C-alpha cells in the first residue's frame with residue numbers, strides 16, 4: 192500500500208501507475224493532499240526562457256511547424272475554455288478542503304492559457320494583437336469536433352451546474368466531461384505525443400519545460416476527478432450509468448479532436464504517431480482510471496470517430 196501511495200505523490204494520477212495489479216489496492220489522494228501537492232508544484236509561466244525556442248522556430252521543417260501550430264491551437268483555445276467554464280464546479284464544493292483544491296485548479300487553467308499566449312506572442316511572433324485577438328486568430332485552426340466538445344458539451348454541462356450547484360448529477364456529468372474526457376483522455380494524450388517528439392529531437396526546450404509543467408498540473412486535476420467520481424459512484428450506484436452515458440456520448444467527439452486536418456478519421460498519422468498508437472494510449476489511461484473509480488468501461492474503444 193505504501194508503495195502505491197508513493198507512486199502517486201508526484202502526480203496524483205492513477206494512470207501513471209504502470210503495474211495494473213496495483214490498481215485494486217490504490218489509495219487515492221484526497222483534495223487536501225492534492226492542494227498541498229499544488230503548493231509544492233508552483234511554476235511561473237512568465238519566466239520560462241524561450242530564447243532557444245525563438246531560434247529553433249525559424250529552423251523547423253514545414254511539416255513540424257504546420258503540425259505544431261495546429262496542435263497548439265487546440266491547447267491554447269482549450270485552456271481558455273476550461274478556465275472560464277470551471278466556475279460552476281468551484282461553486283459546487285462540498286467542504287473547505289475541496290473548495291481549496293478547486294480554486295487552485297482554476298488558477299492553474301488560467302496559468303496554462305497564459306503560457307500558451309506567451310508562446311504565441313514571443314515564439315510564433317503574434318505580437319501585433321492582444322490576447323483576445325490572438326485567441327480569435329488561433330481559433331480558425333480548430334475543427335468541428337473541438338467546437339462540439341468545448342463550446343457546446345462543456346459549456347452546457349457548466350451551465351447545468353451553475354443553475355444548481357447542489358445537483359450531484361450535474362456535478363458528476365461535469366467532472367466526467369471535464370476531468371475524464373477533456374483532461375484525462377484528450378489533453379494528456381496530446382501532451383504525450385508532443386512531449387515525446389520534442390524530447391527526441393532536442394528542439395524547443397522552453398516550450399517543453401512549460402508544457403511538462405502543464406502536464407503535471409493536469410495529472411493533479413485528473414486525480415481530483417478520479418477521487419470525486421469514485422466517491423460519488425460508491426455512494427450512489429446509479430451515477431455509474433451516468434458516467435458511462437457521458438463517456439459514450441463524448442469519447443467519439445474527443446477522438447475527432449485529435450484527427451489532423453484532411454486525414455482519414457479512422458487511420459491518420461502525424462510525424463510518425465499513428466491513430467492506433469494515440470488511441471491506445473488514451474484508452475489505456477482512461478481504462479485504468481475507470482477501474483479505480485469502479486466504473487469499468489463497457490463501451491467500444493474510442494478509436495474511431
Ligand SMILES: [Fe+2]
Nearest residue numbers: 270299300303
Ligand atoms: Fe489546463
Ligand SMILES: [Fe+2]
Nearest residue numbers: 300374409412
Ligand atoms: Fe486542467
